[in-house]
Amino acid sequence: MCANKVSSPIDEQVLPSLKAGDRVLISGTIYTARDAAHKRMSEALQKGEDLPFNIKGQTIYYVGPTPAKPGQIIGSAGPTTSGRMDKYTPSLLDRGLKGMIGKGYRSQEVIDSMKKNKAVYFAAIGGSGALIARSIKSMEVIAYEDLGPEAIYKLTVENFPAVVIIDNEGTDWYQVGKEQFKKQADQ
Amino acid sequence: MRTITYKEIVERVSKMCQEANFDLGQDVVEAFQSALKNESSETGKDILEQLILNADIAKSERVPMCQDTGVSVFIVEVGQDCHIAGGSIYNAINEGVKKGYEEGYLRHSIVDHPITREKSKGYNTPSIIHIELVPGDEIVIHMSAKGGGSENMSSLKMLKPSDGLEGIKKYILDTVAMAGPNACPPLVVGVGIGGNFERCAYLAKKSLFRPIGHRSERPELAQLEIELMEEINKLGIGPQGMGGNTTALDVKIEIEPCHIAALPVSVNLNCHASRHKEVRL
Ligand code: SF4
Numbered sequence: 001m002c003a004n005k006v007s008s009p010i011d012e013q014v015l016p017s018l019k020a021g022d023r024v025l026i027s028g029t030i031y032t033a034r035d036a037a038h039k040r041m042s043e044a045l046q047k048g049e050d051l052p053f054n055i056k057g058q059t060i061y062y063v064g065p066t067p068a069k070p071g072q073i074i075g076s077a078g079p080t081t082s083g084r085m086d087k088y089t090p091s092l093l094d095r096g097l098k099g100m101i102g103k104g105y106r107s108q109e110v111i112d113s114m115k116k117n118k119a120v121y122f123a124a125i126g127g128s129g130a131l132i133a134r135s136i137k138s139m140e141v142i143a144y145e146d147l148g149p150e151a152i153y154k155l156t157v158e159n160f161p162a163v164v165i166i167d168n169e170g171t172d173w174y175q176v177g178k179e180q181f182k183k184q185a186d187q
Numbered sequence: 188m189r190t191i192t193y194k195e196i197v198e199r200v201s202k203m204c205q206e207a208n209f210d211l212g213q214d215v216v217e218a219f220q221s222a223l224k225n226e227s228s229e230t231g232k233d234i235l236e237q238l239i240l241n242a243d244i245a246k247s248e249r250v251p252m253c254q255d256t257g258v259s260v261f262i263v264e265v266g267q268d269c270h271i272a273g274g275s276i277y278n279a280i281n282e283g284v285k286k287g288y289e290e291g292y293l294r295h296s297i298v299d300h301p302i303t304r305e306k307s308k309g310y311n312t313p314s315i316i317h318i319e320l321v322p323g324d325e326i327v328i329h330m331s332a333k334g335g336g337s338e339n340m341s342s343l344k345m346l347k348p349s350d351g352l353e354g355i356k357k358y359i360l361d362t363v364a365m366a367g368p369n370a371c372p373p374l375v376v377g378v379g380i381g382g383n384f385e386r387c388a389y390l391a392k393k394s395l396f397r398p399i400g401h402r403s404e405r406p407e408l409a410q411l412e413i414e415l416m417e418e419i420n421k422l423g424i425g426p427q428g429m430g431g432n433t434t435a436l437d438v439k440i441e442i443e444p445c446h447i448a449a450l451p452v453s454v455n456l457n458c459h460a461s462r463h464k465e466v467r468l
Contacts (some may be wrong), residue, residue, distance in 0.1 A: 023233065040442075063254065066254050069249075072250075075247075075251070076250055080254075103368060103427070107368060110316060125237055126368075127457070128237050128252075130251065131244055163230060165429075177228070177423070178430050183423070184420075186421070
């Protein structure tokens with residue numbers, strides 16, 4: 001597989017080089033958060049409180065892993081549907097979030113906010129949680145521990161496979177990719 | 188009259204829940220392999236290869252192939268000449284699910300209250316259990332670990348009889364197109380036609396229990412399944428919605444009689460993590 005290496009936190013200088021459709025391998029630090037953690041972060045912001053981690057330049061992975069078996073770092077850990085987080089996302093992008101990893105469509109509001117704030121949306125392969133777990137090297141809970149698997153965890157990842165779906169110019173690979181192959185099929 | 192014990196059901200269900208999540212059916216793996224030969228997108232091929240590798244890892248390391256280990260859905264054929272000793276079959280199945288999911292380190296993904304979202308206290312229970320009474324003295328348990336992503340993109344519509352076959356096809360294609368990447372394609376598309384409102388949804392679900400590649404016994408439906416599969420694969424959605432010609436691994440259709448004024452159609456999407464197991468007691 002030919003894939004570009006990307007490190008997280010994401011350097012603002014390299015962001016424009018990540019184009020919709022690119023296959024990438026992500027290494028570095030990423031944070032997990034799904035529905036419940038997003039709701040809490042959004043409530044914290046509304047109350048004027050700080051987020052539980054410094055979000056500038058960071059990447060959030062939408063995941064709710066299975067419990068780790070004894071001896072495992074993490075259980076199966078594939079992406080969940082990103083759209084459920086759309087409502088909360090623009091406020092995080094406004095505060096410096098640069099990368100998101102999930103699966104599925106994003107709303108127009110999220111895409112607009114990504115263009116404005118310069119951020120990138122990656123998709124990991126939904127349903128490949130056993131394989132993805134291999135690229136996760138450490139896991140540490142950093143906030144909302146009472147949420148169990150839905151808490152915010154800091155993960156160290158190495159060569160985490162993903163594809164750039166929406167780049168910082170707002171190009172959406174789900175549309176481009178589909179059109180390309182639809183045209184081929186129609187010919 | 189044959190007697191089957193509560194305990195036996197608990198044990199068998201517990202085991203099948205784990206096997207469903209660890210051992211992807213050979214029919215699905217073969218469908219990946221044949222899709223890989225036909226896929227023209229490089230990213231699409233890459234995804235199919237990763238899915239084959241993922242299934243291998245899950246099987247050999249005894250870990251779930253997907254972190255969404257699903258809602259456990261059962262269709263149970265209960266022979267009317269068999270006696271279940273020691274408790275209700277519903278409790279036995281739920282106890283088996285709880286045991287299997289806890290001991291197998293599978294995820295607990297059920298909330299008790301859909302509005303307050305309060306988490307259920309029984310680990311990944313209650314399950315969805317459909318019981319069909321059949322002749323004989325056996326019990327056949329069909330289990331599916333059904334993912335939320337694909338279930339969320341499923342749909343049912345009461346069409347008008349005048350919409351006819353064209354209307355049915357359009358509705359199915361629109362549902363798949365709308366689901367796009369969210370349902371984790373390549374998909375298995377389950378279709379129910381006829382019955383009434385609730386029966387139609389059940390037919391679509393039931394169709395998904397048929398292994399990939401098994402065509403309907405009714406020639407006109409078998410033909411329609413093949414035709415729809417071709418149409419769906421021309422949509423361009425591809426593996427994970429990233430473009431390509433493998434959008435569906437299969438299409439299944441079940442039909443039943445319906446009211447003279449009705450044409451219910453339902454589309455139950457299943458992701459590539461099409462997890463089904465069967466045990467015979
Ligand atoms: S839709 Fe299926 S493959 Fe995708 S995350 Fe859900 S269960 Fe897993």
